[in-house]
Amino acid sequence: MKIEAVIFDWAGTAVDFGCFAPVNVFLTIFEDAGVAVTLEEARKPMGMLKIDHIRTMLEMPRIAEAWQAVYGRAFTEEDVQTLYGQFEEKLMASLATYTDPIQYVKETVATLRAANIKIGSTTGYTAEMMEVVTHHAALKGYAPDTLVTPTQLQDKGRPYPYMIFRNMELLNIQATQQVVKVGDTTSDIQEARNAGVWAVGVVIGSSEMGLSEAEFHALSVEEQGAIIAKTVQVFAQAGAHYTIQTMAELPALLDTINTRLQQEVVFV
Known part of the structure; x- marks a missing residue:
């Protein structure tokens, strides 16, 4: 064998x-949502399917707490889908580079x-x-x-x-x-x-x-x-x-x- x-x-x-292609976009979409994330947080789930990556980030205690503070509620699956839509659009625009x-x-x-x-x-x-x-x-x-x-x-x-x-x-x-x-x-x-x-x-x-x-x-x-x-x-x-x-x-x-x-x- x-x-x-x-x-x-x-x-x-x-x-x-x-x-860096996906990492930069993860940072951007969370910043646009009013919830700043660190490079370490953006990288931690790397390798997963990207919508699962976003969901995993939102489940991180610090990010979940920050989301609650900004929106007055826990994140929802609708939020996951919205962020993923933004991620996909921005990534596709830069991916070739x-x-x-x-x-x-x-x-x-x-x-x-x-x-x-x-x-x-x-x-x-x-x-x-x-x-x-x-x-x-x-x-x-x-x-x-x-x-x-x-x-x-x-x-x-x-x-x-x-x-x-x-x-x-x-x-x-x-x-x-x-x-x-x-x-x-x-x-x-x-x-x-x-x-x-x-x-x-x-x-x-x-x-x-x-x-x-x-x-x-x-x-x-x-x-x-x-x-x-x-x-x-x-x-x-x-x-x-x-x-x-x-x-x-x-x-x-x-x-x-x-x-x-x-x-x-x-x-x-």
Whole structure:
């Protein structure tokens, strides 16, 4: 048995260093609603279907209290739908500008394909949003073999495992242990663990790290090391089997996993 497929997340993993396309819009729609949220609060549910992300933010005690103070009542499902409508409109207007492949992604995908490894993908974006992302990413040299969105699965996105299972079906993969899921959020790790596949967190460029490319490279070596270590710890606590700093490390990691599989080491 060996790895037959790698399933990548999109924003913060394959494209959009730092996952800023959705984050900026989350900040804007809450500010427009009169309830300011922090960058940390906006990032915490990252990786989920975006309407679930908004609902999760509204359920956070501090945000729920602030909403109550502004509107004199708790938030409602109608509020969730209104915010999501604003989110979708604003995101669609800016999404194309956040589709640059992150460093080493294209080279790594080429290496994996040369080894006959199939490339799948999952996302927290809707199918309509992904039409924009996939079109522009392909023009820039990145196009996985398959894409599955929550829209295709009755909006059952992460942490449900179904997007991974659909990728496996489309890619004709027989066993979960033959699949690696790579993502940049704890939701990605939970999705992978729930699916019973290898869970790998990618650190540099991740939403979990939360820095733009310029901000990261402006740090000293010591500061970079500290934030990398902090992000690795978050992924480990979420249940990641492995973490990699960049995609350049992925081919060697697959060799390590294949060795474990050949030794019939069962992961838990």
